[in-house]
Amino acid sequence: MDNPDDELGQLATVFNETLTRLELSFEQMRRFTADASHELRTPLTAIRSVGEVGLRASRDEETYREIIGSMLEEADRLARLVDRLLTLSKADTGEASLSIDVIDLCELADRVAGQLDVLAEEKEQSIQIVRDGAPRCTGDPLVLRQALLNLVDNAIKYSPVGGRITIRVAQPPTGATIDVCDTGPGIPAELQSRIFDRFYRVDQSRSRENGGTGLGLSIAKWAVEVNGGRLTLEETNGAGSTFRITLPQNAPSPIASSLRAV
Ligand SMILES: Nc1ncnc2c1ncn2[C@@H]1O[C@H](COP(=O)(O)OP(=O)(O)O)[C@@H](O)[C@H]1O
Ligand SMILES: [Mg+2]
Numbered sequence: 001m002d003n004p005d006d007e008l009g010q011l012a013t014v015f016n017e018t019l020t021r022l023e024l025s026f027e028q029m030r031r032f033t034a035d036a037s038h039e040l041r042t043p044l045t046a047i048r049s050v051g052e053v054g055l056r057a058s059r060d061e062e063t064y065r066e067i068i069g070s071m072l073e074e075a076d077r078l079a080r081l082v083d084r085l086l087t088l089s090k091a092d093t094g095e096a097s098l099s100i101d102v103i104d105l106c107e108l109a110d111r112v113a114g115q116l117d118v119l120a121e122e123k124e125q126s127i128q129i130v131r132d133g134a135p136r137c138t139g140d141p142l143v144l145r146q147a148l149l150n151l152v153d154n155a156i157k158y159s160p161v162g163g164r165i166t167i168r169v170a171q172p173p174t175g176a177t178i179d180v181c182d183t184g185p186g187i188p189a190e191l192q193s194r195i196f197d198r199f200y201r202v203d204q205s206r207s208r209e210n211g212g213t214g215l216g217l218s219i220a221k222w223a224v225e226v227n228g229g230r231l232t233l234e235e236t237n238g239a240g241s242t243f244r245i246t247l248p249q250n251a252p253s254p255i256a257s258s259l260r261a262v
Contacts, residue, residue, distance in 0.1 A: 035199040043074040084215040098140040105135040135171035137247040139227035147223035150216040155182035178245040
């Protein structure tokens with residue numbers, strides 16, 4: 001060894017960097033567990049207090065029905081949350097194995113629109129699909145569908161009654177894109193970098209009312225990236241939001257398919 005000090009110095013630097021990364025990932029895990037516990041406790045507390053109040057005196061049948069109805073609603077919220085946490089946990093450990101196929105993006109958009117039409121109708125909204133060619137890509141159809149479902153679900157949820165949602169499917173020379181545009185309030189520029197974070201909601205109260213968990217976008221981002229693509233929020237100049245999925249034409253590589261969640 002010509003210069004042991006330098007070698008040792010380099011070793012110490014690498015060691016310190018590794019420690020910092022480890023600390024960061026422990027901190028992220030700690031925060032995730034704390035946030036998840038907090039979110040799980042909210043519907044549990046609601047179920048418990050509704051039940052306790054219901055048992056305090058005898059009530060007529062209609063009141064009991066209402067009580068059971070609201071307990072079931074909270075149980076649904078709990079189940080949704082647990083499903084989402086499981087998805088993220090599989091993503092974190094790289095357990096989510098992909099089943100790669102050729103995906104017809106127009107068909108994917110049709111399916112997602114069909115699945116969420118009922119929700120849109122409840123708010124007198126329309127979901128329009130605009131096709132530019134017959135874009136295809138290779139990836140896992142189910143995982144990609146989850147991403148698009150989460151985006152369209154948000155578009156419906158955050159747009160007002162009578163709003164318009166457009167799913168635009170196109171194939172520029174570089175790959176394929178799916179845009180989800182809505183006529184909602186948009187997302188303030190200073191918050192745009194945070195909306196993909198786990199549990200983050202722009203408006204806690206509005207989102208809670210809608211049954212939001214703050215996990216939809218982080219799952220969507222993972223689902224797109226594991227398919228070798230990118231999920232971005234496009235500039236809309238204050239007129240609603242447009243989220244864009246950009247996909248490569250080739251199948252995700254083995255490296256991409258073991259990608260960890262964000
Ligand atoms: N299409 C949209 N229009 C306006 N705000 C949105 C839209 N999509 C997401 N957001 C904001 O980003 C936050 C995170 O979204 P998401 O991760 O899907 O969580 P949530 O469960 O609250 O829908 C939402 O709480 C909302 O404030
Ligand atoms: Mg959502």
